[in-house]
Amino acid sequence: IRATSAVAQQAAKPVAGAVRIGANECWTGPFPVAAEAAFKLVTEGNRYEPDNEHQKLFDAVAAVEAVPTDRIVAWPGSSDPLSRVAIAFASPTRGIVTADPTYEAIWRTGDWLGAKVTKVPLTKDYAHDVKAMLAADPNAGLYYVCSPNNPTGTVTPIADIQWLADNKPKDAILVVDEAYIHWTETGTAASMAAARDDVIVLRTFSKLFGMAGMRLGLTFAAPALMEKMMRYDGGQVTGMLPMTAVACGTVSVAQADLIKARRAEMNANRDKAIAFLTKKKIKVIPGSHANMFMIDWGKPAKAMSDALLAENVQIGRSWPIWPNVSRVSVGSAAEMDAFCAAVDKVWKA
Numbered sequence: 001i002r003a004t005s006a007v008a009q010q011a012a013k014p015v016a017g018a019v020r021i022g023a024n025e026c027w028t029g030p031f032p033v034a035a036e037a038a039f040k041l042v043t044e045g046n047r048y049e050p051d052n053e054h055q056k057l058f059d060a061v062a063a064v065e066a067v068p069t070d071r072i073v074a075w076p077g078s079s080d081p082l083s084r085v086a087i088a089f090a091s092p093t094r095g096i097v098t099a100d101p102t103y104e105a106i107w108r109t110g111d112w113l114g115a116k117v118t119k120v121p122l123t124k125d126y127a128h129d130v131k132a133m134l135a136a137d138p139n140a141g142l143y144y145v146c147s148p149n150n151p152t153g154t155v156t157p158i159a160d161i162q163w164l165a166d167n168k169p170k171d172a173i174l175v176v177d178e179a180y181i182h183w184t185e186t187g188t189a190a191s192m193a194a195a196r197d198d199v200i201v202l203r204t205f206s207k208l209f210g211m212a213g214m215r216l217g218l219t220f221a222a223p224a225l226m227e228k229m230m231r232y233d234g235g236q237v238t239g240m241l242p243m244t245a246v247a248c249g250t251v252s253v254a255q256a257d258l259i260k261a262r263r264a265e266m267n268a269n270r271d272k273a274i275a276f277l278t279k280k281k282i283k284v285i286p287g288s289h290a291n292m293f294m295i296d297w298g299k300p301a302k303a304m305s306d307a308l309l310a311e312n313v314q315i316g317r318s319w320p321i322w323p324n325v326s327r328v329s330v331g332s333a334a335e336m337d338a339f340c341a342a343v344d345k346v347w348k349a
């Protein structure tokens with residue numbers, strides 16, 4: 001076996017009692033009003049689908065995103081559909097092009113399939129280098145753009161994403177992973193997935209919506225593309241989802257004010273920690289528009305994350321291309337204060 005599950009790859013085992021700022025989770029649960037909807041569905045758990053829960057989710061998402069309901073499918077998170085995209089559209093003759101560093105789920109599955117995987121470094125502004133990505137494999141089956149990108153949190157301009165959609169081979173698929181889209185105001189590729197038949201956009205409820213353990217994600221794409229991802233279990237209703245998660249997601253997407261407030265709180269916690277690090281002359285990769293940021297320690301990241309864990313603070317991992325750089329997720333104000341105190345204790349320039 002060449003690859004293990006994407007979720008297992010990304011999340012280090014939780015350490016009991018530690019401040020957990022390693023897996024880009026939200027430190028708090030779903031919005032209370034959404035959690036209430038989930039609780040109600042627990043009591044109706046005898047029914048496969050008590051009251052058209054899928055359709056309610058599609059309608060709620062369509063109203064917010066302006067994507068037609070027949071172009072929306074719901075999944076248990078977005079790791080599984082990422083793997084399905086690779087299986088459906090990459091092959092030993094049609095490769096996958098990604099940025100580096102980026103989220104690995106799609107290329108790991110491609111690697112497992114025997115597809116050629118091409119990784120293209122980010123630009124000096126930490127955006128995807130879309131022209132270099134196309135040039136690196138002009139006949140790929142899949143081009144994967146993660147914006148904001150995990151692990152840098154940096155955004156690739158929507159005009160660049162549009163350029164890649166317009167210039168890739170006609171029969172290749174552009175995949176835009178928008179797991180962290182709620183932290184940007186610079187535009188989504190959802191309208192491309194709504195209008196074109198060669199773009200797939202992925203969303204997840206694991207981040208801002210605080211539902212990582214409940215498992216809910218979405219794809220926006222033409223029905224014909226989604227049929228290929230379904231293979232044996234076609235249709236918009238997959239039978240894979242607990243109705244609790246579906247109902248929770250339906251209420252969550254409609255909470256414009258709560259989304260804004262949660263984002264503002266996370267941004268404030270992130271920016272305060274970054275200001276602390278900058279004051280200590282610790283280098284932070286600039287430009288994060290997400291609930292994470294990266295620290296360039298100038299020495300092996302593993303030693304720093306081990307030292308912080310000894311102080312009961314569990315930060316994220318590094319990527320092979322940048323072994324001195326750790327990803328840190330944004331936690332509550334108290335958690336970020338604990339993180340800063342631990343850095344203060346263990347840091348020696």
Ligand code: PLP
Binds near residue numbers: 024177180
């Ligand atoms: N895509 C990106 C960019 C991510 O960062 C993650 C998780 O960290 C995922 C997809 C998958 O998460 P989930 O399966 O919980 O939706």
